[in-house]
Amino acid sequence: MLDKELRSMIGDVKDGRMDRRGFIQRLAAVGLTAPLANQILALGGVAMAEGVSTYKPTKRGGGGALKLLWWQGPTLLNPHFATGTKDQDGSRLFYEPLACWDPDGNMKLVLATEIPSTQNGLLAADGKSVTWKLKPGVKWHDGKPFTADDVVFTWEYIIDPATAAVTVATYRDITVEKVDDLTVRLGFKKPTPFWADAFVGATGQILPKHLFAEFKGSKSREAPANLAPVGTGPYKFVEFKPGDLIRGVINPEYHMPNRPHFDTIEMKGGGDAVSAARAVIQTGEYDFGWNIQVEDDVLLRLEKGGKGKTIYAVGGDTEFIALNFTDPTTEVDGERSSIKTKHPLFSDPAVRKALSLLVDRESIKKAIYGRAGRTTANFLNGPEKFVSKNTTWEFSVEKASKILDDAGWKPGADGIREKDGKRLKIVYQTSINGPRQKTQAIVKQACQKAGIDVELKSVVASVFFSSDVANPDTYAKFYADIEMFQIPMSQPDPAQHMRRYHSSNVAAKENKWQGTNFPRWINKDYDATIDAADGEMDPVKRVALYIKANDLLFQDTVFIPAQHRLKVEASANTLRPVISGWANETDNLFDWYREE
Amino acid sequence: MSQYVLRRLLIAIPSLLGISLVLFVVLALAPGDPFSELATNPNVPPEVALALRAKFGLDDPIYLRYLHWLNAMLHGDWGFSFVSRMNVDTLILQRLPTTLYVIGSAQILALLIAIPVGVYAATKPYSLFDQVANTLAFVGFSLPTFFTGILFILIFSVTLDWLPFVYTTDIKGTGIHWLAETIRQAIMPVAVLGLFQAASMTRFVRSAMLDVIRLDYVTTARAKGIGQRRVIIKHVMRNAMIPVVTLIALQIPAVFGGAIVTEQIFRIPGIGSLLISSILSNDTPVVMAVTFVFACLVVLFNLIADVLYGWLDPRISLR
Numbered sequence: 001m002l003d004k005e006l007r008s009m010i011g012d013v014k015d016g017r018m019d020r021r022g023f024i025q026r027l028a029a030v031g032l033t034a035p036l037a038n039q040i041l042a043l044g045g046v047a048m049a050e051g052v053s054t055y056k057p058t059k060r061g062g063g064g065a066l067k068l069l070w071w072q073g074p075t076l077l078n079p080h081f082a083t084g085t086k087d088q089d090g091s092r093l094f095y096e097p098l099a100c101w102d103p104d105g106n107m108k109l110v111l112a113t114e115i116p117s118t119q120n121g122l123l124a125a126d127g128k129s130v131t132w133k134l135k136p137g138v139k140w141h142d143g144k145p146f147t148a149d150d151v152v153f154t155w156e157y158i159i160d161p162a163t164a165a166v167t168v169a170t171y172r173d174i175t176v177e178k179v180d181d182l183t184v185r186l187g188f189k190k191p192t193p194f195w196a197d198a199f200v201g202a203t204g205q206i207l208p209k210h211l212f213a214e215f216k217g218s219k220s221r222e223a224p225a226n227l228a229p230v231g232t233g234p235y236k237f238v239e240f241k242p243g244d245l246i247r248g249v250i251n252p253e254y255h256m257p258n259r260p261h262f263d264t265i266e267m268k269g270g271g272d273a274v275s276a277a278r279a280v281i282q283t284g285e286y287d288f289g290w291n292i293q294v295e296d297d298v299l300l301r302l303e304k305g306g307k308g309k310t311i312y313a314v315g316g317d318t319e320f321i322a323l324n325f326t327d328p329t330t331e332v333d334g335e336r337s338s339i340k341t342k343h344p345l346f347s348d349p350a351v352r353k354a355l356s357l358l359v360d361r362e363s364i365k366k367a368i369y370g371r372a373g374r375t376t377a378n379f380l381n382g383p384e385k386f387v388s389k390n391t392t393w394e395f396s397v398e399k400a401s402k403i404l405d406d407a408g409w410k411p412g413a414d415g416i417r418e419k420d421g422k423r424l425k426i427v428y429q430t431s432i433n434g435p436r437q438k439t440q441a442i443v444k445q446a447c448q449k450a451g452i453d454v455e456l457k458s459v460v461a462s463v464f465f466s467s468d469v470a471n472p473d474t475y476a477k478f479y480a481d482i483e484m485f486q487i488p489m490s491q492p493d494p495a496q497h498m499r500r501y502h503s504s505n506v507a508a509k510e511n512k513w514q515g516t517n518f519p520r521w522i523n524k525d526y527d528a529t530i531d532a533a534d535g536e537m538d539p540v541k542r543v544a545l546y547i548k549a550n551d552l553l554f555q556d557t558v559f560i561p562a563q564h565r566l567k568v569e570a571s572a573n574t575l576r577p578v579i580s581g582w583a584n585e586t587d588n589l590f591d592w593y594r595e596e
Numbered sequence: 597m598s599q600y601v602l603r604r605l606l607i608a609i610p611s612l613l614g615i616s617l618v619l620f621v622v623l624a625l626a627p628g629d630p631f632s633e634l635a636t637n638p639n640v641p642p643e644v645a646l647a648l649r650a651k652f653g654l655d656d657p658i659y660l661r662y663l664h665w666l667n668a669m670l671h672g673d674w675g676f677s678f679v680s681r682m683n684v685d686t687l688i689l690q691r692l693p694t695t696l697y698v699i700g701s702a703q704i705l706a707l708l709i710a711i712p713v714g715v716y717a718a719t720k721p722y723s724l725f726d727q728v729a730n731t732l733a734f735v736g737f738s739l740p741t742f743f744t745g746i747l748f749i750l751i752f753s754v755t756l757d758w759l760p761f762v763y764t765t766d767i768k769g770t771g772i773h774w775l776a777e778t779i780r781q782a783i784m785p786v787a788v789l790g791l792f793q794a795a796s797m798t799r800f801v802r803s804a805m806l807d808v809i810r811l812d813y814v815t816t817a818r819a820k821g822i823g824q825r826r827v828i829i830k831h832v833m834r835n836a837m838i839p840v841v842t843l844i845a846l847q848i849p850a851v852f853g854g855a856i857v858t859e860q861i862f863r864i865p866g867i868g869s870l871l872i873s874s875i876l877s878n879d880t881p882v883v884m885a886v887t888f889v890f891a892c893l894v895v896l897f898n899l900i901a902d903v904l905y906g907w908l909d910p911r912i913s914l915r
Contacts, residue, residue: 069762075680075877083631083679083877164647166640218651221681239766241690242680243873244865247766268764270863270873275749279762283753286762466629466878467645473627514642 050115051102054578055259055591061250063261063594066575069286071276073243073269078226079205080158080165085488085584088202089290090246090267092586094141094231097204098132098151099196101583103313105383105492107196108588111135111146111206111232111255116195127191127537132199134182138255140208141230141237148178151199153209162217167203169496174198191537194493201491202584206232234260234590243269254590261593274298280570281308287594288577289570290585293435296370299568312371313567315581316382316489316497319436320559321359321428321443321482323352326520328427328479335509337478339520344422345481350407351424352557355482357400358446359560361393367442368435374564380550381564382581383492388547391554393561400450409451417451426481429457429473431464436484439562469512476513478520484562492582494546495534501558503527521558601903608895615891620665623880624658630678630878652678665884675881679874684885688867692852694765695859695866698785699851705790706797707844713794714801718809718836719828729798736795745788745861752784759784763864785862789855793847801840808836838908845901849893 012018057063074090075083082088098112107115113133116122122131138146155176158165165171175187176198186198198204208230215223229237232255235248246267250260268286273294280289281299284307292299292310299310327341345351361375377393380386409417409424417424428443430436437458444454457480459473464485472479489497499505500516503523507515526549533545553559569585571577574595578588630652631645649655653664668675674684717726753761760781767777808814809832817831818824856868863869867886874882906912 065768075677076682078681081681161643161647162651164644164651166644168644169641221676227680227682241765241865242677242682242687243870244691245765266764266766268762268863270865270869271762271860275761275861275863278749278754283757283761285753285760460627463627466627467631467642468627468629471627512642512646514646 051104051106051108053108053591054576055261055593056576056595057258057261057593060252060254060258060260061263063263065264065266066262066288066592066594067286068265068267068288068290069271069276069279070267070269070290071271071273072291074246074267075242076226077229077237077240077246078207078223079202080163080167080207081220081226082166082202085202085490086269086290088205089584089586091205091229092202092233092584093235093246093248093265093267093589094229094233094237095205095207096232097201097206098134098199099204100201100587101492101580102588103578103580105580105582107200109135110590111138123195127188127193127195129185129187130195131179131183131185134184135255136182138232139253140210140232141251142208142211144208144210146206146208146232147181148184149181150206150209151184152176152178153213154206155198157207157212157216157220160217163220165220170197170203190535193537193539193542194491194495197491197493201582201587203490235262235265245269256590259590277302277310277570280572281306281310284308284572287572287575288585292568292570293372294568295368295434296372299370308570308572310371311569311571311577311579313569313579313581314382315567316380316492316494317486317565317567318376318379318381318489318561319439319484319486319563319565320379320561321355321484322478322519322559323355323557324478324481324483324519325522325558328481333509336472337520339506339508339522343481345424345426348407348409349557350403351409354400354403354450355447355452356557356560357394357396357403358450358452359393359443359562360395360446361562362395363442364439364563368438369563369565372566372568374566376561376564377554378550379553379559379561380494380498380546381561382489383494385543386494386546386550388550388554390547390551395446397446397449404450411451415451416453423453424451425453425455427455427457428482428484429459429464429475429480430484431461431475432458433461439484443562467512467514474513476507476515476518478507478518486565498546498549499530499534501526501553502530519558521553521556523552523556526552597903597906601899604899604902608899612892612895616666616669616888617662619884619887619891620662621658623884624661626878630654630880648678669888674885677874677879677882679877679879679882684881687870687882688885688889691865691867691870694763694864695868696851698763698782698859698864698866699789699855701782701786702789702793702855703844703847703851705786706793709790709794710797710801711840714798715805715828715833717798718802718805719824721806726802729802733795733798736791737799739792740857741788741792741855742857742861744792745784745858748784748788749861761862763862765865785858785864789858797840797843800843801836804836804839805832808832835909838905841904841908842901845897845904846894848897849890852890852893 009018009023070086070089072086074087076087077091079088079091079095096110099107099109102108109115111134113135114120114122116130116132118125134148140146155171157163158167158171173189177185179185211225211230212223227240234251234254236251238247238249240246248265250263254260273292276289277292277294277299279285281302303309323346324337325343325346326337326339327343328337330341332338332340365373365375377391378388404417409419412418428440430440440456444456447454463471463473464475466474468474475483475485501521502517505515505517506520507513507518529545529549533542536542536545567581569579576593576595578591579585580587631648653661676683677687713729717729720726749761752759761784763781767774814827814832817827852867856872859866859868860872871883871886
């Protein structure tokens with residue numbers, strides 16, 4: 001039904017009977033919006049909307065110095081070696097992709113001239129290839145012309161396994177060919193509904209062939225340009241001190257008119273989030289502070305009479321509590337939490353249901369995340385068109401107790417419930433991080449009221465998130481009953497995010513715990529849904545499949561979402577930064593300016 | 597004398613080898629992985645982290661990795677950082693000037709305060725000046741630098757808006773302006789560190805002076821009618837400074853090592869902040885290099901302190 005309605009709406013937009021804005025609003029009402037709504041239009045035959053620029057200055061330069069504060073400073077400047085988003089952010093000052101994402105999830109063109117669509121013939125109707133037209137006359141900072149060869153080379157560079165590029169997943173299953181000097185065609189093995197992954201956004205930054213050609217593969221570490229980037233971006237590289245400082249100056253030959261606004265740029269690293277917030281909001285020493293994960297009370301206090309403010313960007317990052325479906329206490333063939341075991345308590349769905357009733361998301365929002373959080377029942381919280389409207393959440397100790405009572409879990413002498421000699425005692429682990437420990441405390445308190453004994457465990461982040469095979473405390477080994485963290489969603493599409501919990505990806509000793517399905521949840525229906533969504537070219541059906549996948553996770557209580565987190569940044573009052581929840585902070589840097 | 601120095605240097609070799617072995621093994625056994633951040637990124641397939649581990653030789657047995665490291669170190673190759681893929685020596689040299697400037701100034705400030713105050717307090721023990729100096733010294737070394745640092749920031753940056761609290765290495769401008777800015781931004785960190793050092797050093801100078809001032813030769817000097825000023829400076833101070841000089845010599849490696857907490861608070865790009873961020877990101881080659889250089893400096897300055905001792909006090913013979 002949704003399908004038909006949507007098709008007629010797409011027809012209306014095509015014929016001009018409905019405007020694009022109206023279409024997106026209508027979709028939002030059905031639960032579909034932003035980046036994918038635009039892709040739905042693209043696939044429905046209407047070109048994807050180009051993001052509207054809010055850039056006001058009418059001449060290049062004259063904006064003075066832009067001082068950015070990244071409390072974790074970038075440590076390297078090759079985007080394809082980036083160990084974290086901080087390195088992508090730093091590289092993005094100089095390198096550029098073909099297109100990027102604006103705050104609404106619309107595509108913004110950078111080095112391309114046209115957004116591919118079936119209408120302009122650049123997007124194949126079968127979804128198996130997409131063609132990009134490159135902007136003519138673009139020059140690298142050293143004066144060499146930017147051509148299709150650079151794009152093709154970047155792909156070759158990344159897919160060489162000896163290069164060990166971190167972006168390889170985006171590129172290894174595609175082919176990139178040069179059509180002419182200003183045209184490249186990307187080929188996909190199977191219909192690819194989300195074609196805007198390669199060469200778009202932070203992972204799509206294009207490297208100059210003439211500087212990297214000799215350093216492909218095993219020699220990749222030796223390239224001098226790894227530390228002194230030569231890109232096409234709005235700022236030219238001046239100086240780099242890993243972890244401390246990046247400096248750049250205006251690129252007077254930048255390919256966008258009247259841009260950039262600032263004459264110099266500086267990205268300072270080091271310190272902590274609170275003092276970064278202070279340097280931007282309170283003393284105004286810096287113009288912009290990245291990733292200000294600070295308690296809302298503190299931010300509100302700093303903002304009073306300050307020189308800056310906090311700004312928020314909505315993406316899809318969800319802080320969740322994952323439940324272990326295997327037994328973390330029994331060892332089978334040298335591994336605990338083995339897929340051959342069943343969790344003694346959670347194999348009873350009533351216990352899982354009860355737990356989800358005991359996570360007080362509203363209190364977590366009020367006490368911890370404040371303006372930077374939203375409560376949610378869903379594991380998948382963005383892009384909005386993929387967000388399920390079929391789910392609800394509730395906090396009720398009474399209901400949880402009743403469910404447990406009904407399922408035969410009776411309180412023992414010490415108030416802890418038990419059944420068949422099994423006591424409701426669980427270990428709850430997470431990484432060491434202020435908000436996480438507070439969330440643990442809130443959940444533990446509610447659980448105790450309902451007769452569940454919770455033992456809290458916190459692990460240093462560098463250990464918790466490590467892939468160290470010898471360490472028992474990693475999230476992937478999951479030697480606990482429940483664990484909490486978040487997996488960032490780095491692109492406005494859920495495919496990658498949802499595929500992790502396919503049963504073929506179970507984390508186990510045989511794959512050195514590299515499998516991504518760490519809750520070790522197995523559901524044939526989910527597998528079938530994900531497999532179908534991967535090859536589904538019909539955008540509406542695809543949306544429906546991912547909503548179904550989310551609902552399956554919800555029904556089985558695989559994850560208890562604690563909070564949908566927003567990006568928090570600090571900005572000077574006069575600065576007009578453009579921040580998208582679907583992209584790196586520096587992705588729209590060319591559009592930043594200062595209000596006089 | 598030269599024989600003594602030579603012997604001490606020879607003894608230093610096995611001890612440095614021992615130190616490097618212990619450091620290496622501890623770092624290798626420590627939990628964590630330099631590529632752990634990649635694991636949380638859904639964009640990065642696990643093979644990449646595995647390939648990087650193999651490429652950087654992290655999967656080899658520990659003894660092989662140690663021998664590789666030792667061999668490279670002997671050839672002057674300090675290795676490269678896993679995190680920034682830059683040579684470790686460039687990384688360290690990049691940060692050394694800032695550390696030397698800030699920590700060195702702090703040490704000088706500490707000496708400039710500690711010696712006059714300590715000496716004067718010792719000449720008039722239990723006077724009002726001594727009592728005040730003592731109290732302040734106690735307060736000074738009881739307050740940790742992370743507390744005084746934040747206090748200074750709140751007073752001088754936030755409330756009064758006099759001084760910047762983010763240390764930058766790229767000050768714009770030249771000549772006087774550059775110099776003034778360089779000094780201005782270092783005032784707070786230098787004061788925080790310097791006052792903390794001065795507090796304990798004052799106590800040390802005072803007690804060293806008191807030990808000497810009671811000796812018979814001082815009474816003799818006074819009986820001969822030599823003025824108070826000359827007695828104190830020429831006869832007492834010279835002898836009292838012997839332990840103080842040793843203390844200072846042993847502090848010098850710390851100047852190179854940086855001050856982890858203070859550097860973090862003021863965002864000073866020094867060795868200390870390099871060390872802590874490398875530890876946090878499990879960048880073992882950098883941690884190894886910084887700690888090992890630090891160990892070498894400690895051994896070296898120990899030797900220098902001993903030699904200085906013999907020179908200051910000829911009664912001590914070095915054999």
